Amino acid sequence: MxxxxxxxxxxxxxxxxxxRKAKLKMQAMIAIGVVLGIVAIVAxxxxxxxDPARTANIRDIIIIMVAxxxxxxxxxxxxxxxxxxxxxxxxxxxxKPLITTAQQTAQTVRGTTEFVSENLAAPTIKVASFFAGxxxxxxxxxxxxxxxxxx
Numbered sequence: 001m002x003x004x005x006x007x008x009x010x011x012x013x014x015x016x017x018x019x020r021k022a023k024l025k026m027q028a029m030i031a032i033g034v035v036l037g038i039v040a041i042v043a044x045x046x047x048x049x050x051d052p053a054r055t056a057n058i059r060d061i062i063i064i065m066v067a068x069x070x071x072x073x074x075x076x077x078x079x080x081x082x083x084x085x086x087x088x089x090x091x092x093x094x095x096k097p098l099i100t101t102a103q104q105t106a107q108t109v110r111g112t113t114e115f116v117s118e119n120l121a122a123p124t125i126k127v128a129s130f131f132a133g134x135x136x137x138x139x140x141x142x143x144x145x146x147x148x149x150x151x
Contacts, residue, residue, distance in 0.1 A: 048055040 048058070
């Protein structure tokens with residue numbers, strides 16, 4: 001970082017240096033955590049091997065805790081299934097009428113479109129095409145008359 005480095009590049013270099021320090025610090029923390037975890041596991045295994053009576057008690061307590069957690073998970077799953085069933089019922093009761101109403105609206109729009117097309121648009125197009133034809137014929141006659149008069 002010499003004096004000729006722009007201020008923005010200097011900030012970028014500082015940020016990169018800080019990122020490197022943070023990465024090294026994180027890697028050190030992870031390494032320490034892994035080592036402490038291994039030491040704890042080894043200490044627990046040594047403790048369990050040295051005192052088999054206490055190991056049996058701990059095993060029993062852990063079995064009881066696993067059974068309790070299994071019952072709790074089963075109850076929560078039952079609640080989840082019940083809530084899912086209620087959601088399905090709600091969707092059937094709310095969404096089905098909405099879909100029926102949307103279909104009826106689409107049919108009404110289709111009928112209205114056909115009615116307007118047959119009773120308003122088609123006759124209007126016929127009248128407009130008739131007058132366009134009359135205008136074209138009258139223009140052709142005028143053009144022919146103008147050419148005849150110029151001769």
